Amino acid sequence: MCSLALFPPPLPSGQTTLCESNNELLSGASTEDRLKQESSPLSLHFPRESLKLHSRTESSSKAAFLDHSETLWMRSAAAWRDGGFTGLLNEITNSHTEVPKWLSMSSGCILALLRWVSSFHGSLFPHLTLSSEDMIAEFSQVLNWSDCVVRAFAWHPHTDKFAVALLDDSIKIYNPKSATTPTLKHRLQRSVAAVQWKPLCASALAVACQNCLLVWHVDPCSLSTRPSSGCAQVLSHPGHSPVTSIAWSPSGSLLLSASPMDSTMMVWDVAAESCVPLQRVGGGGVSFLSWSPDGSHVLASTPSALFRVWETRMWTCERWPCVKGRCQSGCWSPDGSRLLFTVQGEMVIYALTFTDAPGQLSHSGPQAAAVVADLSETTFSTPDGDIVVGGEIQSLVWDPRGERLAVLLKGDPQAADRPAIIAVFKTRANPIFELLPCGFVQGEAGAEPRLMQFHPNFQHGALLTVCWSNGRITHVPFYFVSAGVPHFGLSGSPLLPHPQQRPADFVNQSQHHHL
């Protein structure tokens, strides 16, 4: 089992990680690094000051208008439209001067009863009492989401373009081959928690918003910088908000969405705008989804100490109760046979192995999860003083070839010597699955990693894109020689030979080269 003690010490302040080459992480001083990065077209910087934030929220704009007294009926209708049944009851209770006493009394009683029931429900599932912004921040894969300039990031699965969701609720699409950077804005596009491109499609981008799900169709040949909101499909289902996680099926046919408020997981047929709710009792919601790259399984974690692994042929699921907390993050190996996940409150990475062939119903799945890495706190002494690295894990990402695993460690925002940091492991599946230390990825002084993602088809190894707390997006390449087979773009199919199935001796040779 790998632990952080085996890692090379973190870089001194002022140094940033540049790339991995010859099995070694190379670093450089900040200044020259910055110069180098500015020249790269894909490295971006979004200073917080440059974003136009909403100066006031929508509800507060009411104050700008003169008070206009409407009839009770109009107000009730408006309350019904805006707030549903509870809104209507609230309105009736509040306007007790105009309605008969018995009506306001009874509606007040029903309201109190409803609140009591919901508080009871909330005591079972404490996350239900959070506001929707807090809930997204709690369950997002992004570290400290509410304070993040870059709130979501997604590489296109086949080309070199990516989408960036910013704090001001806009989404920008960058493509090195095109001069235009379309900016997507929509009335309903608020509090973006996740974005993801549709596989096997050039244009469709799914966006998880506060109240709905948007699917943008951004024509890659269009010269327009502001696609109209008519280009977006709005998918919503009552009770299914805020959406915190989305996942396209690797074949591009279905879209999954999940909300911690809703215990059903939606399977969307985007073209028909119809959905199939998949409901299971327990858990109180679904907070995080991850579709295995071969399309056979889906990880769905709930806000309570339970997660499910769905099998996507007949949509049945296995329950996996955790001991300590909820499943915070998870990722699949490229062939979909292995799931790595982390649990809130624990400092280890677990692995589950699914041996069944895709397509056959699995009843012979794994019996228990195995611990593959220990990330408990380790003190490193650097020239700047001691640094404590380790602790709880925010998110896990695995590169598409299954060779590098990046782990975002939460750290402690209060303590200066416990920064959030990205630890990168080398992974190998043969002869036994194990994680080997690679190193830490660090940015400029004072910048914390918030969000990371691997490029889906980087030719020379793996490319980790990191969004930093100062609004910078950088790319850290890991150059290594993978299997000799050519790379066919995204391995969206379970059928293609996967690059990680290479001769074991070659692995040994390359990995022990510098040990």
Place this chain on the structure above:
Amino acid sequence: MVSTEQSCWFIRKVICWRAVASIAWAVLLLPPITLVFVIISKFSFLHPIQTISECLYLLTSASGIFSFILLCGVILIVGFLHLEYYTVIPTIACSKIALLGQLLHPRHFINSLVHCFMGVIVAWCCAVTMGLRYETLGYPCTESDGHPQMCLNEYHLILLLAGAFVGFSHSLLGVIYNMNYVSFHTVQQYKYLRFKRCLPLVVKCSATQALYSVRNYIVMYLFLGKCPFFMNKMLVAQPIHLLTALNNFFQIDYSVHPLDSIAGLLDLSLLYHLWSSATFLLLTWNITLLLFRIFVTEVYSFPVQSSFTEDSHQCLPKVLTEKQPMILKFLALQDLALLSQHSPSRRCEVFSLSQPGGHPHNWNAISKECLSLLTDLTQRLVAYHDTVATNGRAKSLSSGKDLMSPRPVFLMKTPASVFARSVAGTPQSPLTSLFTPDLDSPFASPALRRLTAPVDQCSPWYGTVQSPHIMRRAPKLWSTSTGEVEFQKSNISFSTHRSSNIQVLSNEVLPEASSQALFADSQAHIWALEGLSYLVQASFSEDQFGVVQTTLPSILSCMLVLQEAVDRHFKLPHASSKPVRSTSSMGDSTYKTLRFALRATLKTAIYRITTTFGDHLNAVQISAEHRKRLQQFLEYKE
């Protein structure tokens, strides 16, 4: 002859048993539903214990058991009707008059009558169950002269008529909302889970539909409620002994508050009972329908090849090429799409060579059938596009002519009218293929049938409503042309000045309906595209003999041509407008969005092939135009 035998094989061995299973489950579910209904209809807050004892008494009484047996019989008939009337390709009425024609079609009319009758039976069972004032048709009363007699119990009558009305309206709505259409789901689930998921929706639908039906029924009864009494009086006038005897048997007690007044109908308990029995009726029927849909659309796994020659007609490559029954073809295509995605061993059989001879018969048959399906759709789209393009011009021409001619000519502006013209010109044009599946089905609207068939002098439509238009719409009329400005003006006046009833009916072409009709059977094309693209993708690593490579150029060009036709179709007005979702209806509206699903699937299918093969595709022999198009896909610019 052989083919009919084979299709009989499938209907007999699979579909019938599935229908029987669904009906059996519906009958099994009847006791709990009835129990809930009994409790709901008899419940009183003040005497809960009495309610329970009454329920128990009713469930064990002879009349209770008899009515339950009747209900089972009704479920059997409903299930049988579903088996008889279901379709996998919806019939889409392109205009209101076509819809009217559908409704008045004899087969539908019989269906409605049977539903009406069964509604009466269910209502009678409900009346027996509810007891009290509803229980019998007659009750003893004394005439003014003190002579004891039987009087007509209007409460019982109103309930029976309500049953008839709800049954009838249910069947009418079934035609309008295509309730007999059975759609296939993209997400496979076990039958139990699917049923569990749909059950709350069905309950909600039944309750709301019952509410609307009862409302309409009440309004109708308010105005027509005198009819039973008239009937009664008529009976008095009849000199026949039997009828007078009957009449003497049922006398109307006029002292009781008549029910056809507003005050009489505003009886909350009566309304509640009407609504609950209507809900019960619709719920049992809708559950039967739901179960039927779930069972019939269940995946059926066909063998790819068989070692015995007598089973060879049941194998996938053979079954795919069958034309009838449609359900067989659809299930075969669904199985193809699933095996190409999930089952490496069955894919291996598809790519295998025949044992003596070494021919890839399986792959050839499958790819040929899929390609012919796609080509068929392409031709259909191209023909439609051409017709619509000429339609725009022709319509304005003819209306311009109208304006100048001294006597205005009525003109039907349905897209179907366009087809009539082209059909009249060339009866074998590809357009006829557009509606051929519908023509075979009993649900084909007579209007469409009339349009695609040569003008029939004996048809009931001839000489009544539209025949003058058809006669006047001879091709020579359309070919004359005049100035363009006039067309514009005349178009406006043409559309605003119509007031006759026929015009209102025929002018209101349901928007996008023709587009929906064009893609009505596109589920088959979607599966064909998925199946082909997954198989081609799998062939990259699994096809040992290279059988797929020989057909790759034709597959690619077929998909690219279809892509072009679909793109062109979506540029037409109404084609890309999204249909309004109706959630509170049992009718399945999947067919309304099939064209969007097809467009998305087609693009994904091409991308699946280009992503898998990458630059290897440059070695494939295709035309320069298609190569250019393919390059767009390779660069992810589509």
